[in-house]
Amino acid sequence: MHSHLIDNQWQVGSGQPFASLNPATGEIVWQGRAATNAEVATAIASARCAAPAWAARPLDERIVLLRNFGKQLETHREAIAEAISLEVGKPRWEATGEVGTMLAKVPTTIEAYHDRLREAEVDLGTARGVTRHKPHGVLGVFGPFNFPGHLPNGHLVPALLAGNTVVFKPSEHTPLTAQRMVELWLDAGLPEGVVNLVQGGRETGIALTEHTGHDGLLFTGSLGTGVALRYAMVDKPEKILALEMGGNNPLLVHEVNDLDAAAYMTIQSAYATAGQRCTCARRLIVVNDEAGDRFVERLTDMIGRVRIGAYTDDPEPFAGPVISSATADHLLNAQVALIDGGAQPIVEMRRLNGNSNAMLSPGLLDVTPMKQRDDNELFGPLLQLIRVPDFEAGIAEANRTAYGLVAGLLSNNTDRYDHFYQRVRAGLINFNRPTTGASGKLPFGGVGRSGNHRPSGYFAVDYCTYPVASLESDDLTMPDKLPPGIDAER
Numbered sequence: 001m002h003s004h005l006i007d008n009q010w011q012v013g014s015g016q017p018f019a020s021l022n023p024a025t026g027e028i029v030w031q032g033r034a035a036t037n038a039e040v041a042t043a044i045a046s047a048r049c050a051a052p053a054w055a056a057r058p059l060d061e062r063i064v065l066l067r068n069f070g071k072q073l074e075t076h077r078e079a080i081a082e083a084i085s086l087e088v089g090k091p092r093w094e095a096t097g098e099v100g101t102m103l104a105k106v107p108t109t110i111e112a113y114h115d116r117l118r119e120a121e122v123d124l125g126t127a128r129g130v131t132r133h134k135p136h137g138v139l140g141v142f143g144p145f146n147f148p149g150h151l152p153n154g155h156l157v158p159a160l161l162a163g164n165t166v167v168f169k170p171s172e173h174t175p176l177t178a179q180r181m182v183e184l185w186l187d188a189g190l191p192e193g194v195v196n197l198v199q200g201g202r203e204t205g206i207a208l209t210e211h212t213g214h215d216g217l218l219f220t221g222s223l224g225t226g227v228a229l230r231y232a233m234v235d236k237p238e239k240i241l242a243l244e245m246g247g248n249n250p251l252l253v254h255e256v257n258d259l260d261a262a263a264y265m266t267i268q269s270a271y272a273t274a275g276q277r278c279t280c281a282r283r284l285i286v287v288n289d290e291a292g293d294r295f296v297e298r299l300t301d302m303i304g305r306v307r308i309g310a311y312t313d314d315p316e317p318f319a320g321p322v323i324s325s326a327t328a329d330h331l332l333n334a335q336v337a338l339i340d341g342g343a344q345p346i347v348e349m350r351r352l353n354g355n356s357n358a359m360l361s362p363g364l365l366d367v368t369p370m371k372q373r374d375d376n377e378l379f380g381p382l383l384q385l386i387r388v389p390d391f392e393a394g395i396a397e398a399n400r401t402a403y404g405l406v407a408g409l410l411s412n413n414t415d416r417y418d419h420f421y422q423r424v425r426a427g428l429i430n431f432n433r434p435t436t437g438a439s440g441k442l443p444f445g446g447v448g449r450s451g452n453h454r455p456s457g458y459f460a461v462d463y464c465t466y467p468v469a470s471l472e473s474d475d476l477t478m479p480d481k482l483p484p485g486i487d488a489e490r
């Protein structure tokens with residue numbers, strides 16, 4: 001069975017059995033065995049063996065192979081989208097969109113490489129000063145479940161272009177999507193050992209993290225796992241660690257003329273991908289006045305018209321289930337705890353009838369009455385409304401988080417945006433757009449506990465390389481003037 005690509009062989013693996021399930025039906029989509037510590041070690045050794053030749057390949061040749069991967073992706077667009085829908089439950093329109101962003105990543109990364117890493121020369125008088133970039137060597141790539149194609153692809157494409165070899169450890173919820181992606185890289189003509197795939201859960205992730213044979217880890221996932229990686233690397237300062245983690249993202253709505261537009265942008269922010277995006281708005285901040293009431297009313301009405309369903313439903317739903325029945329339980333329990341703590345349900349998040357226990361309707365809770373609000377990321381379709389006395393208090397509320405991924409403002413007053421932009425602390429700050437739907441043409445990364453200042457997106461090529469400074473002169477000659485203490489003449 002195809003499970004892992006280790007030492008250029010597809011292997012079954014000999015670790016714990018595990019399966020990915022269709023969250024809309026509970027049916028098994030894929031089953032296999034996790035990679036063991038020894039198998040992870042072999043994958044790293046394979047990547048290490050391939051690294052010198054891959055790094056020495058001219059950039060143009062690596063670009064050709066990247067473009068070949070793009071062509072494979074184009075040809076197999078539907079198969080990849082189907083795997084994403086099966087494993088994550090995303091509607092077809094969204095899964096196809098995810099493959100579209102994977103395709104766009106190839107030309108954008110090539111552009112970013114030339115733009116950000118171009119060789120630069122300065123005349124230093126007695127020498128040329130040259131800046132060039134080198135790959136790190138062997139990189140481990142970790143993916144989350146929510147964008148099983150796009151987000152690991154956002155590390156893999158720049159890592160490979162920059163001349164690194166990789167060991168890819170996808171989410172245990174999405175092994176099929178990962179396998180299909182790696183098959184496309186092989187079909188694109190990637191040399192042996194340049195990409196390796198190790199499937200499995202936490203244990204496999206730990207084996208990759210703790211192995212001393214890699215040169216760094218590129219991670220997208222939760223804060224808890226990111227912190228675990230950071231601990232594991234604490235005595236390895238020589239290795240690169242790029243962390244993209246979660247958020248408790250605020251969306252401030254104030255002085256809006258078009259209530260429908262504001263409600264629509266809020267729904268896109270909070271409930272896209274069933275609320276399972278790191279960029280989803282978790283806190284909706286609205287001034288406590290009549291205009292604010294009218295907006296909340298319009299939003300409540302629109303939430304009632306959001307259709308949730310299986311990706312096979314016709315007509316298509318806006319969003320599918322959350323990733324698992326256990327995740328749905330966790331979210332529903334979190335909602336109960338909020339209500340017990342004083343939150344008022346405006347629209348209660350509910351388990352929907354159907355084949356799946358993972359299908360949740362979008363919820364909106366007014367958490368303003370709560371005496372104490374936790375700063376946790378609830379990774380699902382539950383938005384928390386906070387009413388504030390004025391705009392200034394809204395900004396203070398937006399900043400009341402240790403995370404710092406995205407902050408959004410919806411308003412017809414551009415002066416408000418200037419002030420908001422100055423005061424709010426986040427790596428992405430949006431105005432009259434959803435908090436979701438970031439552009440690959442821009443950096444993508446948070447401050448606070450959302451990341452470690454290694455932004456991905458357009459800037460991902462930066463963390464896939466290190467800069468080398470060279471003082472160079474074609475002539476080896478004595479300088480005109482020697483420092484004191486050296487007698488040049490015998």
Ligand SMILES: NC(=O)C1=CN([C@@H]2O[C@H](COP(=O)(O)OP(=O)(O)OC[C@H]3O[C@@H](n4cnc5c(N)ncnc54)[C@H](O)[C@@H]3O)[C@@H](O)[C@H]2O)C=CC1
Pocket residue numbers: 142143144145146147151169170171172200201202204205206209220221222223224225226228229244245246247277278279377379405450
């Ligand atoms: N900032 C960003 O760009 C993004 C962040 N995320 C965040 O990811 C999370 C959702 O994704 P999940 O897959 O649930 O994340 P997760 O942290 O549970 O898993 C991510 C990866 O780490 C592995 N892993 C888990 N524990 C590990 C350990 N102790 N050592 C090594 N590897 C380990 C998993 O198997 C998986 O491959 C949310 O918190 C979300 O906000 C998701 C997408 C984008």
Ligand SMILES: O=C(O)CCC(=O)N[C@@H](CCC(=O)O)C(=O)O
Pocket residue numbers: 101146147154276277278279280435436437438439440441444456457458
């Ligand atoms: O890397 C890029 O091309 C931009 C990042 C991106 O596309 N982000 C997506 C999904 C990230 C998430 O929320 O999980 C987005 O902003 O919607």
